[in-house]
Amino acid sequence: MxxxxxxxxxxxxxxxxxxxxxxxxxxxxxxxxxxxxxxxxxxxxxxxxxxxxxxxxxxxxxxxxxxxxxxxxxxxxxxxxxxxxxxxxxxxxxxxxxxxxxxxxxxxxxxxxxxxxxxxxxxxxxxxxxxxxxxxxxxxxxxxxxxxxxxxxxxxxxxxxxxxxxxxxxxxxxxxxxxxxxxxxxxxxxxxxxxxxxxxxxxxxxxxxxxxxxxxxxxxxGEALLGWLNATVQLAGTEEFEARPVLQQLAGTMQTHLSEQGAEIAHLKMTLSPDTGLGGDVAIINLVRNDFVPELSADLDAPIESGQLIINLRAEGDPETLCAAVETALATAPAGLAATLDHLEHFRPGKPEPTHRVTDLA
The missing domain is CATH 3.40.50.300 (P-loop containing nucleotide triphosphate hydrolases)
Incomplete structure (x- = not known):
């Protein structure tokens, strides 16, 4: 592991x-x-x-x-x-x-x-x-x-x-x-x-x-202090768009909102993959602290007309605050880009209850 x-x-x-x-x-x-x-x-x-x-x-x-x-x-x-x-x-x-x-x-x-x-x-x-x-x-x-x-x-x-x-x-x-x-x-x-x-x-x-x-x-x-958010969003443009600036703007907007609300980011991860094309083509951006720069670790090979955005956000803060950050980012997406939310869940993790707990191997 x-x-x-x-x-x-x-x-x-x-x-x-x-x-x-x-x-x-x-x-x-x-x-x-x-x-x-x-x-x-x-x-x-x-x-x-x-x-x-x-x-x-x-x-x-x-x-x-x-x-x-x-x-x-x-x-x-x-x-x-x-x-x-x-x-x-x-x-x-x-x-x-x-x-x-x-x-x-x-x-x-x-x-x-x-x-x-x-x-x-x-x-x-x-x-x-x-x-x-x-x-x-x-x-x-x-x-x-x-x-x-x-x-x-x-x-x-x-x-x-x-x-x-x-x-x-x-x-x-x-x-x-x-x-x-x-x-x-x-x-x-x-x-x-x-x-x-x-x-x-x-x-x-x-x-x-x-x-x-x-x-x-x-x-x-400790786990219950962490807000958890997963979302899947369909992005569609009136014309072809580049993944890099879109992901950077979305991440930056979420970062600003969470910082203003006093929520400490643990990890924001997003992928954007085209609706058409090779299955391995994916853009990835990460943010691991409030005072860090969102970092693109992979980009798409070419502009796309539409694609699937997956958002995973974890921060010490109320899940509703995380949800508001994502909604604000999507609502202020670059001009000409429509965002349709397919899946959204935001919550605090429940108390861990292990299936087994073995304290020795004797």
Missing amino acids: IGGFLGAGKTTSVAALAEHLSATGRKVGLITNDQGRELVDTAMLRSKGFATEEIPGGCFCCRFNSLVDAAGRLTESTRPDVFIAEPVGSCTDLVATVTYPLRRIYGDEFSIAPLSVLVDPVRAARVFGLSEGGQFSEKVIYIYRKQLEEADLIVINKTDLLEPNTLAALQAKLAEEFPNAEVLQISARTGEGLETWFTRITDAEQIARNVMEVDYEVYAE
């Missing part, structure tokens, strides 16, 4: 790992996960040609049987050598509720790799007091820290975002705070450090150790 808080770059890293494994001749099956449905992550991974199953409606710990079923479907369809699962970014206690149950119940069928937990270095530097900037509240940070506490590998992603001195201080701080984990540095975008990380994952199995204690009341309260 490749875990980590919202905005850590998990999906980009999962794709890089999948491409690496495929290049070495191993078939890969991917499993994405979310509290809602209509995931940007699933669309992005499928656009790259990977067999991908999506588990909506709750985290892996609460949808354990669905996780096993998804692995079964992938086995029937593509017979992968390796499964890569990406849990919800607000989920923790994965060792006790996912990997240990898998090992106890399905130990003859699965070999479990060390648990990697990715971190966005700017967010992590703020959490651990190494830099200033927008921050989550205490109970949300409780989840953030618990994710790191259970990690076998803490993987600092996006290493190009910090100055070398701050990056070194962050690595030292993480090693001090979480001595059971090995701390690595990577950039999923540039490829820096990936080989070392891939080797750690593929050449070892997860070592059994005592699971951490989790206060599920605080955990639930």
Whole structure:
């Protein structure tokens, strides 16, 4: 499993790992996960040609049987050598509720790799007091820290975002705070450090150790502070339009609205794919902090007349505030562009209720 808080770059890293494994001749099956449905992550991974199953409606710990079923479907369809699962970014206690149950119940069928937990270095530097900037509240940070506490590998992603001195201080701080984990540095975008990380994952199995204690009341309260929004929108222009400026304007409008309302963005992800053309053609934009610039990681090959927009927005704030931000952005879309809302859900995650919780493998 490749875990980590919202905005850590998990999906980009999962794709890089999948491409690496495929290049070495191993078939890969991917499993994405979310509290809602209509995931940007699933669309992005499928656009790259990977067999991908999506588990909506709750985290892996609460949808354990669905996780096993998804692995079964992938086995029937593509017979992968390796499964890569990406849990919800607000989920923790994965060792006790996912990997240990898998090992106890399905130990003859699965070999479990060390648990990697990715971190966005700017967010992590703020959490651990190494830099200033927008921050989550205490109970949300409780989840953030618990994710790191259970990690076998803490993987600092996006290493190009910090100055070398701050990056070194962050690595030292993480090693001090979480001595059971090995701390690595990577950039999923540039490829820096990936080989070392891939080797750690593929050449070892997860070592059994005592699971951490989790206060599920605080955990639930922390998740409930996060607003969740998924939407699918049909965009149609009176003439052909470019994906880049449209996505940038939509993201910028949402960013401004949320900042004005005091909602701290955890992750805004949007994809835009043409209604006609190759299935792998998709534009992707991300925003992971209020004071960050929306970043286009992929663009369409050519202008389009119409397309499907998928919006995944997570922020510490009221779901109605998130909904208003999206509605404002769509209402002020570029001239000549009509936006038709096909699907919208906005909510706060419910209290996690794991299917299993195994505290040891004896």
